[in-house]
Amino acid sequence: MWSKDDHKLLEALAPDALLFVGDLGNGEIRHVKAIKEITIPTAVVLGNHDRGTDNSGYQLKTQMQLLGDKDCSWSRRIWSSLPVVIVGGRPCSAGGGYFLSNQIRAVFGPVSLEESIERICSSSINTPHDYPLIVLAHSGPTGLGSDACSPCGRDWKLPEIDWGDKDLAVAIDKIQKIRSVDLVVFGHMHHELKKGKGIRKTFLMDKKRSTAYLNAASVPRKGTDEHMNLISHFSWVEFIDKKLCHASHRWYREDASVAYQENLFNLN
DSSP states (O other), rough: OOHHHHHHHHHHHSSSSEEOOOOOOSOOOHHHHHHHTTTTTEEOOOOOOGGGOOOTTHHHHHHHHHHHBBBOOSEEOOOOSSSOOEOOOOOTTOOOOOOHHHHHHHHOOOOOHHHHHHHHHTTTTTTOSOEEEEEEEESBBSSSSTTTTTTOOOOOOOOOBBBBHHHHHHHHHHHHHSSSSOOOOOSSSBBBOOGGBBBBBOOOTTTTTEEEEEEEEOSSSEOOOOTTEEEEEEEEEEEEEEEEEEEEEEEEEEOOEEEEEEEEEOOO
């Protein structure tokens, strides 16, 4: 969820851009309205909990219309003030290979697996190759492991299997044959595993292709530190000379100081 307190914290942190991996709420318009007010470059791919409860797709379409050019579903964002390319994946995915909800069908039509792959790939065409390319999705791609603790591993029932998106995996592979994919950011699969099974692996680096995969789904995103101060989670990445140099999970206090930090990647 996104609140007025988050706006104040965001102003203090002053990041160059903000990416939302979805599951803002349960289709409530208030969360989208709050995100719409953010003035820094922002890109959003809505999650399966954002699609709404009506099969007509009205709630989903209303959210997307309110987001305007912040919505990155099956599209791309290139900001004039920031040398980075954002390519958005399929919206409202619940993982598990490929499936379209009634709401997605109502808004976008019966998009096939091949059509989804093409839409993602097309968004990367004619983008500056000297800009870092970030793929933004709700569910991550297949191919990152089949254990419950894998970035997209199924942890709520047996067998433990890869629960990523097939279309996203194929699209990333196709894009990588043309240009680099520097970072893939997604959520959906919570960091804390079901039934006390431990903590999920949230970062992987494909060294062969220099592609980093980051699961940002810390749930709940808000909590308290040892002194009962409110803290908020952000996944934080940094680029230097257009190359990923740092990734971490950070929990910030309201005064923008860091309560906890989990370093995931630092370029040597």
